[in-house]
Amino acid sequence: MSSGTKAANERKAIRAAAAAWVVRLDAAPGDPSLRDDADRWIDADPRHAVAFAEAQLAWDAAPHIRLRDEEGQAEEATAPEEAPVPAAPLISRRAVGLGLLAASAVGAVGLGRLLLPGExxxxxxxxxxxxxxxxxxxxxxxxxxxxxxxxxxxxxxxxxxxxxxxxxxxxxxxxxxxxxxxxxxxxxxxxxxxxxxxxxxxxxxxxxxxxxxxxxxxxxxxxxxxxxxxxxxxxxxxxxxxxxxxxRQRTAWQDGVIELNDETIEEAVAEFNRYRDQPIVVADPRIGSLVISGRFGIHESREFVEALKSSFAIAAVTTANGSIALTGAEGPAPRIAPAPGRATE
Missing domain, CATH: 2.60.120.1440 (Jelly Rolls)
Known part of the structure; x- marks a missing residue:
């Protein structure tokens, strides 16, 4: 068995176990022993915690269903009195568990952002x-x-x-x-x-x-x-x-600084875009590989653009939504290597 197949099987087994825990906890919400067992399973592996959160999200996303236990007795899910809903089809807890697995397999919006108990x-x-x-x-x-x-x-x-x-x-x-x-x-x-x-x-x-x-x-x-x-x-x-x-470069951000040390313009732009609502866009492939060094404040993207304009044959156009498009200035295409200059703050 390949390592990829083994990992996929492990993920599938973890999702199945997570779905089972969610269903069991919902069926016996007042059982502290069951809750403790579930917590131990969740804490045993970070993947357990993520899978449990996925299953819980899928369960909570469908509050208006009627569940049938394995003996066939129906129980009505709680719904607000002022907003009655039509009777939903009867489904078994096993079917709900399988549905949780399907939901986790395709992914749910913002799963990684879910808070687990105690977080x-x-x-x-x-x-x-x-x-x-x-x-x-x-x-x-x-x-x-x-x-x-x-x-x-x-x-x-x-x-x-x-x-x-x-x-x-x-x-x-x-x-x-x-x-x-x-x-x-x-x-x-x-x-x-x-x-x-x-x-x-x-x-x-x-x-x-x-x-x-x-x-x-x-x-x-x-x-x-x-x-x-x-x-x-x-x-x-x-x-x-x-x-x-x-x-120093990787930790410069804590001082509010972006340090560039022979980064390409593409790489430098990506750093500044982390702090901008509207991006800088390298609209001309001729300039993306040019190399730049310098030290700028994290919010000094306009100063960065001015440095590019003064050091390279680059033009910058600010669009209506506030983004900035970088292109080669009119004339010959800029040289890619070696870098024609270094921009500093």
Missing amino acids: ERRATTRGEQSLTRLADGSSIRLNTATTLAISLSGARRKVRMIEGEALFDVARDPRRPFIVDLGDAEVRVIGTSFNIRKRADRTELTVTRGLVAVSDAEGQSIRVGAGETTLIRPGVLAVADPGEALI
Whole structure:
């Protein structure tokens, strides 16, 4: 059996178990023993928690159904008295469970954003940054467009990173490990400082102090120390010593700065667009690979555009909705390499 087939089968089994737990809990809402068993199953694996949230969402999305237990006795779901609904068809609990599996298989809107029991949400909008201080003495600085779910207990400290970027400064507590759940990988520390940026296709981890352990869904595990970075994506965990320049560049955002060090214009534009409501668009393929260096404030995108215009044969047009289109200026196409100049702040 290939690793991909095995992983798919595991996901299917987890979804089936999650659906079963949701149905059992709904049938016996006052059973503390059952609730404890379910919580233990949820806590055993980050994938369990996500699957349970998916199943719960699908269940809650259909409040006006009549359920038939396995003995065939019907029970009416609660509906507001002032808004009666037509009688729904009778379906069995087994059918509902199968429906939950189907819903989770195709995905539901915003599943990753669901809060699990005991979690608190922290989020920033595009262009916003914020600092969250935790009761254990740790702090988390959130960069633009970031969403976290935080849960603290007597046994552990856990943050589920849903999207975005954050700098973690974790207070040391050997009795309670601090866990960052990335969905397809997990970062575990006792006390340290590190930056995580979760992109669409990969996650970048940069450790600035202490030591962290990283494990992924494939069973791989590595340790990353101060001054080191790792790239996390399915099947890939690799430690690198990038040097002080890259460490400084990856954490410059906490000082409100974008550092460019021989980035292409395409890459630089993508960085500024993280903080803009209306994007900068590279509308001319001739200029996308030009290289630029410099240091700008995160909201100095217009200064960045002016630097491009003064250093390259580039024109910028602001559209009616506020976006900026970059094109090659009239005349010969700009040279791609080597870069004709360096733009600075």
